[in-house]
Amino acid sequence: MKxxxxxxxxxINQLDKYLLLNSPVTWTARTHLVIYYAILFSAVxxxxxxxxxxxxxxxxxxxxxxxLTALLAAIGFIVWCIFLxxxxxxxxxxxxxxxxxxxxxLLYFIAVLFMVAPCYIPPAVESIRANNAFGNDxxxxxxxxINLKICQLEYDSLEHSWYGAKYIxxxxxxxxxxxSDEETIERSSQNKEYKIIDTASxxxxxxxxxxxxxxxxxTWHFYTCPNYTFLTNYSLDxxxxxxxxxxxxLFNLVIRxxxxxxxxxxxxxxxxxxxxxxxxxxxxxxxxxxxxxxxRNGNYNDKxxxxxxxxxxxxxxxxxxEKKYRWYEGNESRIKFWLYxxxxxxxxxFIYRHTTVxxxxxxxxxxIILLILSGLFLAFSHFKExxxxxxxxxxxxxxxxxxxxxxxxxxxxxxxGIAINMITFFIAFMPIFATxxxxxxxxxxxxxxxxxxxxxxxxDLHYIIAQLAGFVLLLVLIEPLFKRLFRNxxxxxEQ
Amino acid sequence: xNPSIHAEVNEHLRHKDYSLVLRRMLDLSYDTGNLSIIRExxxxxxxxxxxxxxxxxxxxxxxFFTDINQLLExxxxxxxxxxxxxxxxxxxxxxxxxYSKGNFKLNPVSISIQNGDILGVVGENGNGKTTLxxxxxxxxYPDNGMVHYSLLSNPDYYNIKNYVAFIPQRIPRWYGMLxxxxxxxxxxxxxxxxxNETMVEFMLERLNLTQYADxxxxxxxxxxxxxxxLARILLQKPQLLILDEPLAxxxxxxxxxxxxxxxxxxxxxxxxxxxxLSSQQLHEVEKIAHSVMMIKNGSCIHHSFxxxxxxxxxxxxxxxxxxxxxxxxxxxxxxxxxxxNGGFYTITSESISAQQIIELLVRxxxxxxxxxxxxxxxxxxx
Numbered sequence: 001m002k003x004x005x006x007x008x009x010x011x012i013n014q015l016d017k018y019l020l021l022n023s024p025v026t027w028t029a030r031t032h033l034v035i036y037y038a039i040l041f042s043a044v045x046x047x048x049x050x051x052x053x054x055x056x057x058x059x060x061x062x063x064x065x066x067x068l069t070a071l072l073a074a075i076g077f078i079v080w081c082i083f084l085x086x087x088x089x090x091x092x093x094x095x096x097x098x099x100x101x102x103x104x105x106l107l108y109f110i111a112v113l114f115m116v117a118p119c120y121i122p123p124a125v126e127s128i129r130a131n132n133a134f135g136n137d138x139x140x141x142x143x144x145x146i147n148l149k150i151c152q153l154e155y156d157s158l159e160h161s162w163y164g165a166k167y168i169x170x171x172x173x174x175x176x177x178x179x180s181d182e183e184t185i186e187r188s189s190q191n192k193e194y195k196i197i198d199t200a201s202x203x204x205x206x207x208x209x210x211x212x213x214x215x216x217x218x219t220w221h222f223y224t225c226p227n228y229t230f231l232t233n234y235s236l237d238x239x240x241x242x243x244x245x246x247x248x249x250l251f252n253l254v255i256r257x258x259x260x261x262x263x264x265x266x267x268x269x270x271x272x273x274x275x276x277x278x279x280x281x282x283x284x285x286x287x288x289x290x291x292x293x294x295x296r297n298g299n300y301n302d303k304x305x306x307x308x309x310x311x312x313x314x315x316x317x318x319x320x321x322e323k324k325y326r327w328y329e330g331n332e333s334r335i336k337f338w339l340y341x342x343x344x345x346x347x348x349x350f351i352y353r354h355t356t357v358x359x360x361x362x363x364x365x366x367x368i369i370l371l372i373l374s375g376l377f378l379a380f381s382h383f384k385e386x387x388x389x390x391x392x393x394x395x396x397x398x399x400x401x402x403x404x405x406x407x408x409x410x411x412x413x414x415x416x417g418i419a420i421n422m423i424t425f426f427i428a429f430m431p432i433f434a435t436x437x438x439x440x441x442x443x444x445x446x447x448x449x450x451x452x453x454x455x456x457x458x459x460d461l462h463y464i465i466a467q468l469a470g471f472v473l474l475l476v477l478i479e480p481l482f483k484r485l486f487r488n489x490x491x492x493x494e495q
Numbered sequence: 496x497n498p499s500i501h502a503e504v505n506e507h508l509r510h511k512d513y514s515l516v517l518r519r520m521l522d523l524s525y526d527t528g529n530l531s532i533i534r535e536x537x538x539x540x541x542x543x544x545x546x547x548x549x550x551x552x553x554x555x556x557x558x559f560f561t562d563i564n565q566l567l568e569x570x571x572x573x574x575x576x577x578x579x580x581x582x583x584x585x586x587x588x589x590x591x592x593x594y595s596k597g598n599f600k601l602n603p604v605s606i607s608i609q610n611g612d613i614l615g616v617v618g619e620n621g622n623g624k625t626t627l628x629x630x631x632x633x634x635x636y637p638d639n640g641m642v643h644y645s646l647l648s649n650p651d652y653y654n655i656k657n658y659v660a661f662i663p664q665r666i667p668r669w670y671g672m673l674x675x676x677x678x679x680x681x682x683x684x685x686x687x688x689x690x691n692e693t694m695v696e697f698m699l700e701r702l703n704l705t706q707y708a709d710x711x712x713x714x715x716x717x718x719x720x721x722x723x724x725l726a727r728i729l730l731q732k733p734q735l736l737i738l739d740e741p742l743a744x745x746x747x748x749x750x751x752x753x754x755x756x757x758x759x760x761x762x763x764x765x766x767x768x769x770x771x772l773s774s775q776q777l778h779e780v781e782k783i784a785h786s787v788m789m790i791k792n793g794s795c796i797h798h799s800f801x802x803x804x805x806x807x808x809x810x811x812x813x814x815x816x817x818x819x820x821x822x823x824x825x826x827x828x829x830x831x832x833x834x835x836n837g838g839f840y841t842i843t844s845e846s847i848s849a850q851q852i853i854e855l856l857v858r859x860x861x862x863x864x865x866x867x868x869x870x871x872x873x874x875x876x877x
Contacts (some may be wrong), residue, residue, distance in 0.1 A: 021691045024682040086670035087679050093656040094683025094731075370751065389625065411636045490650035493636040 005033075012036050025100050028087040028105035031114075034080055038114035041076070045069060045118055048124035056130035056323055057279040057316035065122030065210050073115050088353055093491065101483035102475060104353070107347035116341050123326060126254065129355070130323035137319060140242040142273055146313070147245060149270040150304060151228050151254040152261045157300045159226040160255055162211065166194045169202045169218050174480070192288045210248045225251050230304055232314050234321045239328060277316040290298065297485060336467075343428060343471070351421045354486040359417035361426075366418050370395065389437035396430055399423050403485055412492035427477060428470040435466035499569065500526070507565070513547045515553060517811045518759070520566055521701045526764040527573040529692050536566055537697045541705060548703075559819040575764075581609040584661075584735045584769045590630050590640035601626045602794040603640060608769040610733065613760050615784035616773040617873050622771040623793040625664070625739050631771060632661035646734055649817035660733035663739040666724045673715070673723055674699070674708040681730040698726045702756065709850050722753065731759065738772040742779065750779055758783040775875050778867070789873040808845035811852050812874070814838065814865030825859045826852075839865060 012033070017025035026032070054061065089100070149160065170186070173196065177187035186196035197205070202220070205210060211223035218443070228250035237243045305311065352360050374391055381387070402419035409416065414464070439459055443449070500523045507515045517540045523532055524536030539562050543555060589603040601623040616624050629635040631642060631653040636812065647654055651669045669676050675768050681691045699705045699837070704724045707715055715723070721741055728736060738757075742750045761770050781787055789797035822840060831844040833854075842852055849868040856863055 020678050021682060022687045024679055027679070027682070074634075089683045091678070092683055092731075093653055095685045096653065487653050488651060491633075491656050493633050493652065494631075495636060 005042060010034070012058050024089050025092065025097075025104055026107060028089060029104060029111065030080060030083050030086065031111040033083075034076075034111040035114050037076065038118060039336050041072070042118045044123055045121050046125060049122050050129070054126070054129065055279060056126075056133045056320050057277060059315075059319055060123075060126060060323060062086070062123045062126055065126075066119050069119045069122060073118060073381040076115050077112070080115070084349065084353070090354055090486070091490070096487070100478055101486075102479050103477075105346065105350050105478055109342055109351050112342040112345045112349075112409065113338070116338055120338070122392055126323050127327055133147070134324065136240045136324070137242045139317065140237050140240050140244055140323075142276065143233065143236060143317065144242075144245045146231060146270065146273050146277075147229050147250055148254060148264045149261075149266050149273070150230050150308065151250050152266055153263065153270065154300070154304055155255070155258055157303065158277075159227065159253065159300065162225050165222045167202065167205070167220050167222065169220065170196055170198055173198050212235040216254040219461075228255070229302060230301065230308070230310055231317060234318055236317065236321055238416055239325065241325040268309075274313060277313045279311070279312060279316050279319075344379065347425050347428070347474075355417055355421055356490070359414055359421065362414055363418045363421040364424070386437055386440045389433050389440065392426075392433050393430070393437070395421065398428055406485060406489045406492075411495045412489055413495070416489055420482070420489055422484045424478075424485075427482075431466040431473065432463070435462050438462075504563070504567070505688075508560075511554075513543070513559075516563070518701065518756070520563065521697065522759055522763065523570045524566065525697065525701070525766075527570050528575075528765045529573045530690060530780060532566070532569050532573055533697050534693050536567070537693070537700045539566065540700045544703070544705075547558065566780070581611055584608050584610055584612075585631065586643045586645060587631060588640050588643075590627075590637040590642060592626055592630055592635060592637050599623065599626070599660075601630070604788075604795045605640075606700050606771075607787070608771060609818070610734070610769050612786070613758065613761055613770045613772070613784045615780035615787040616771060616790060617775065617777050617780060617787060618773075618790035619775070622790050624790055626793075627770060627790065628661065628737050628739050628773055630733075631657070632716050634661060644735075657731075658733060659735045659737060660728040660731060662724055662728060662736070662738045662741060663868045664743055666720055669712045669720075671711065672708075673704075673710055673712070676723075677708075677727055677730060680727045684731040688732070694730060697728055701750075701870070702726050707858055718746060718749045721723070722749075725753070725756075730824060731768075732766055734768055736768055736770045738770065740773055740775070742774050742776045750776060752775040754779055754783045777872065781872055787873050809845050809847065809849050809852070809868075809870045810841060810843040810872075811849045812836075812867045812869055813842060813856065813863060815840065815854075815856075815861055815863050817861045821861065825855055829855075841869070 008016075016027070019032065028159055028468070036364070049065065068125070089095075090104075168189070173184070173186045175187040176184050178184050178188055179190060179195075183195075183197070184201060189196040204221055206220075209222040210225040213221040216223060225247040228247045233244040351363070374388075377383075378387060379393075399419040400424040402416060403423050406416045406420065439462070443451075446455075447454075499666065500519055504516055504519050504523075507513070507519065521536050521540055526534070543559055547555060549712075556829075566793055585606070585608045587604065587606045589605055590602040591603045592600075593599075599621070604627060606614065618624050626635065630637045633642075633652050644650060644655055644658055647658055650658070668700060674695065677695045678691055681694050684692050686844060696705075699708050702725065704719065704722055704726060707719055712720065723736075725741075730838045741753060745753060757770055758773070772784075786798065788795055813822075819833060819835055819840070822842075826833065826842065826844070829844055829851075830846045833843055834841045834843075844852065847855070849870060853863070853866055
């Protein structure tokens with residue numbers, strides 16, 4: 001077979017020819033070519049992402065990378081569609097084998113998965129580069145060192161005394177007063193040495209105080225260490241053995257038994273560390289912080305921030321942390337996004353391949369019109385959330401009835417076609433809407449979201465099951481129902 | 496051996512019509528249904544076709560004739576000796592169609608087609624030919640009457656459209672390489688692997704398309720597009736082939752070639768089929784069709800199979816430089832009607848034959864530039 005396809009090795013061309021001669025359904029889906037080009041594109045993108053000079057300390061530029069990749073993926077999708085629409089076994093009334101529709105859909109789904117996947121490469125490479133440049137514990141230790149050395153160098157400027165507060169604890173307060181320290185106390189104790197608080201405030205203060213001294217059962221002294229952490233920790237130690245020193249730890253290490261350090265050596269070590277985390281690039285994070293000016297009321301913390309240019313260092317730590325740990329959380333939603341984007345596009349392609357062009361676009365138009373009319377109806381009827389789900393289920397039931405009526409018709413009509421397209425597209429989402437409706441109604445039994453134990457976990461589990469059920473339902477019904485509907489409808493004569 | 500093809504091949508060899516020999520040898524190989532013979536015949540045809548087609552009049556070498564004899568022997572051994580039965584393919588009874596928009600109405604028409612049959616549907620533009628064909632092909636639903644596809648039991652329309660192939664007048668464009676399209680068609684018809692390759696090569700060679708196989712749609716003329724579409728449809732092996740104005744885009748020679756091929760193809764023992772074709776090339780269609788149906792204003796006004804004798808008398812078309820008065824004088828003694836149809840005269844007579852009409856013209860020194868006997872032609876209804 002002669003081919004003008006660029007960058008394809010002979011084995012791909014041989015595979016292409018083999019599929020053309022032996023498996024037309026697979027060949028027309030062009031999934032093999034999509035996978036090959038997606039891998040090729042991913043390889044180039046990966047190399048480029050590694051080659052292009054970027055600094056992990058700088059603001060992430062993955063938005064630009066993802067936009068570019070998404071744009072190229074969109075172009076790839078269009079090119080794929082152009083090639084895909086050239087040959088169609090179904091519309092040519094070719095040999096109709098069992099499971100062809102299921103196979104076709106899965107091939108489209110896999111193809112779109114491969115097209116969307118490269119969008120995750122730039123952030124992944126960025127994470128790899130950040131991980132290579134900075135170790136997890138290294139970051140924590142460096143942050144601790146910076147705080148420690150600043151405390152050593154700035155000992156004289158620092159506040160050494162702990163802030164103390166004395167409280168008498170009562171069961172309840174008779175006359176509540178919200179004072180300037182942002183706490184609720186008994187009004188009569190305002191401006192007194194001992195402030196009267198209730199047990200709820202006591203428990204809260206106890207968890208937050210750095211030190212607590214019990215005088216007797218109802219009298220307590222709370223002490224708070226001055227702030228010695230000049231850098232924001234950004235939960236850098238969330239996934240590390242080493243932990244970020246808090247102010248108490250720094251107090252114990254430096255202030256409590258202060259030993260005069262070798263200033264020049266410590267200063268040099270601090271400068272080296274600050275240099276390690278200084279970035280010369282403009283940062284969106286610090287762009288609106290006036291780091292160079294310390295106001296008249298600026299305290300020692302502000303002055304130190306300004307002296308060591310710590311806003312930039314904070315920005316670097318933030319950027320590095322964002323890049324290093326982005327895959328530690330939120331992966332579920334990333335995977336869902338990937339799967340749902342692929343599902344939606346593969347469903348659209350599947351429907352387009354089984355219906356007429358006119359009916360396909362009329363289906364989209366119908367969806368838009370229904371959305372507008374339903375929006376107007378809901379707006380004028382002071383709707384509740386469940387009304388939306390009732391409407392969706394009602395529409396689906398109506399479309400389903402119209403769609404199955406095609407078996408009894410003698411000719412093909414556009415309305416039947418639209419109904420078939422609609423029920424095919426939305427089947428994967430119906431269990432989700434049904435579950436949403438159930439929980440919207442059920443949650444009304446619990447005032448102010450006072451759910452019993454395990455309720456939210458059970459609800460979340462049900463949502464996951466509903467999502468899976470939608471996909472499974474689509475796969476199960478595609479052959480016995482949707483294919484039969486499309487086959488019956490598309491081949492019928494026109495009026 | 497297939498005696499008719501064997502005799503035909505000998506006849507063509509005698510007249511040194513080697514191009515037809517190639518085509519009929521390919522037909523013979525196809526009739527055997529044996530892939531290796533088909534492959535051998537295709538390769539043999541490809542070997543000789545370029546030299547035969549380029550050197551008209553030149554004698555091919557001795558090897559050509561040796562190969563023919565060898566192929567004939569192999570085909571003879573492989574050919575099944577079964578009588579070809581005529582099987583009913585389609586039976587349409589009183590089908591009629593009215594469009595919801597517009598005034599056109601197709602009045603009740605009945606048609607039956609067996610395999611091996613060619614039915615020509617002729618008529619002027621806008622008289623219902625395409626509507627009738629689309630009803631037969633399952634593309635339009637008739638308002639009344641019924642179409643029975645005899646070889647299908649309880650078919651849905653997907654089966655029907657697999658059974659009946661419809662080639663519209665405006666062939667939808669193909670995308671990609673032409674050969675890939677043919678492989679695809681063979682593949683969706685269940686021909687896979689080597690069978691697919693062999694059959695595509697055979698069909699390309701049979702329709703003389705081999706040299707255009709690697710081109711795309713934009714690179715071939717409309718005549719070749721029709722032939723490629725025909726090749727594609729034939730690879731899908733329909734039982735009934737319906738062609739709407741297949742001759743519209745073809746030159747005279749291509750029309751003859753296609754029509755001859757269609758006639759041969761209906762008789763393929765390996766895959767006999769029925770053909771319905773509409774055309775305005777009346778005489779060409781009449782040459783190959785087993786029956787011709789004339790449609791006028793939505794009604795079938797003549798079906799040569801059923802009412803051959805509906806019109807009495809003989810009729811000829813004559814083109815001459817002589818004026819009408821002279822002609823009337825020539826035929827004054829015979830009971831003859833002369834009608835001028837803009838360019839030529841139609842002379843009808845119940846008393847004298849077409850042969851006698853031309854004799855009279857020649858005897859009276861009338862200059863005749865064109866003469867055609869249309870006694871049995873539907874042309875008389877135009």
